[in-house]
Amino acid sequence: xxxxxxxxxxxxxxxxxxxxxxxxAELKAQHGVVxxxxxxxxxxxxxxxxxxxxxxxxxxEAGLASVEHRLPASASENELLALVRRLNGDAMxxxxxxxxxxxxxxxxxxxxxxxxxxxDVDGFHPENVGRLWSGGDVLVPCTPYGCLxxxxxxxxxxxxGDAVVLGRSNIVGKPLAALLLKENCTVTIAHSRSRDxxxxxxxxxxxIAAVGRAGLVRGAxxxxxxxxxxxxxxxIAEPDGKSRLAGDVAFAEAQGVAAAITPVPGGVGPMTIxxxxxxxxxxxxxxxxxAEPAL
Ligand code: NAP
Numbered sequence: 014x015x016x017x018x019x020x021x022x023x024x025x026x027x028x029x030x031x032x033x034x035x036x037x038a039e040l041k042a043q044h045g046v047v048x049x050x051x052x053x054x055x056x057x058x059x060x061x062x063x064x065x066x067x068x069x070x071x072x073x074e075a076g077l078a079s080v081e082h083r084l085p086a087s088a089s090e091n092e093l094l095a096l097v098r099r100l101n102g103d104a105m106x107x108x109x110x111x112x113x114x115x116x117x118x119x120x121x122x123x124x125x126x127x128x129x130x131x132x133d134v135d136g137f138h139p140e141n142v143g144r145l146w147s148g149g150d151v152l153v154p155c156t157p158y159g160c161l162x163x164x165x166x167x168x169x170x171x172x173x174g175d176a177v178v179l180g181r182s183n184i185v186g187k188p189l190a191a192l193l194l195k196e197n198c199t200v201t202i203a204h205s206r207s208r209d210x211x212x213x214x215x216x217x218x219x220x221i222a223a224v225g226r227a228g229l230v231r232g233a234x235x236x237x238x239x240x241x242x243x244x245x246x247x248x249i250a251e252p253d254g255k256s257r258l259a260g261d262v263a264f265a266e267a268q269g270v271a272a273a274i275t276p277v278p279g280g281v282g283p284m285t286i287x288x289x290x291x292x293x294x295x296x297x298x299x300x301x302x303x304a305e306p307a308l
Contacts, residue, residue, distance in 0.1 A: 159284025232266025
């Protein structure tokens with residue numbers, strides 16, 4: 014078996030971000046439009062703070078306008094809904110991102126449903142979810158779209174491939190399955206109640222692991238020559254008290270079996286933010302009826 018190729022998400026994300034920056038500069042020069050991203054953070058969860066900060070930084074670096082709105086952990090659902098409605102009506106805002114998870118007193122699905130679907134850069138609004146499954150061209154969730162771009166860059170056409178998606182969450186597994194179906198793959202979605210997961214996985218030409226269990230996917234689960242996208246981000250405690258990140262795939266075991274695999278970190282992760290910037294730029298063009306840049 015030939016050496017397993019590493020799919021470099023960091024490099025792919027840098028290329029995409031540079032294209033977005035060029036397209037944003039052109040949009041500004043030609044139409045005086047600067048796409049605006051509003052990020053809403055409720056409470057002070059440290060991981061969420063880091064995510065929101067890095068999304069804002071990446072937006073500014075790409076020439077987009079970024080505004081952060083913070084509400085205390087005690088904020089009511091009505092307060093958050095009022096903020097979302099205000100952002101819906103703000104002409105300078107093209108994308109609204111409400112960082113999840115939300116505190117327990119707030120129903121996330123009601124908040125997501127309140128976002129203007131045209132500004133739903135996370136692609137979680139039920140209207141966008143439905144239109145994605147109907148085969149429409151919508152704002153698509155960022156992590157699944159990043160996976161798709163990495164697959165296209167690695168394989169070219171995905172048509173006819175047997176794709177297995179491990180995980181059925183609304184933010185990764187299900188939208189990625191919809192995207193792969195649109196690419197004319199034969200798609201299987203597996204989950205915690207699936208029987209004989211290893212046999213299901215072994216059928217896959219394209220294997221996606223989006224489960225959140227470090228090393229669940231063993232080398233023997235991978236069909237020789239398959240392309241493996243590891244979405245999992247798991248923090249593993251080391252004996253020295255430090256921690257490291259690991260994916261859902263037993264990475265060392267995949268070597269020499271898979272044709273190509275994304276590393277963790279440095280695979281899917283960097284693509285997620287790049288795709289958020291892409292969605293904001295696309296939303297800005299669509300809302301104004303302007304031609305969308307080819308990214
Ligand atoms: P999630 O909402 O917890 O969903 C996990 C899915 O995996 C569920 O469908 C669950 O099945 C399934 N599952 C759990 N244990 C399983 C097992 N032992 N065997 C088979 N299926 C199992 O997680 P998520 O939000 O989709 O995230 C998945 C992973 O991706 C996490 O590690 C997360 O940190 C990572 N992630 C990375 C990025 C990125 O930017 N790279 C973005 C988002 C998420 P049931 O439905 O039956 O419970």
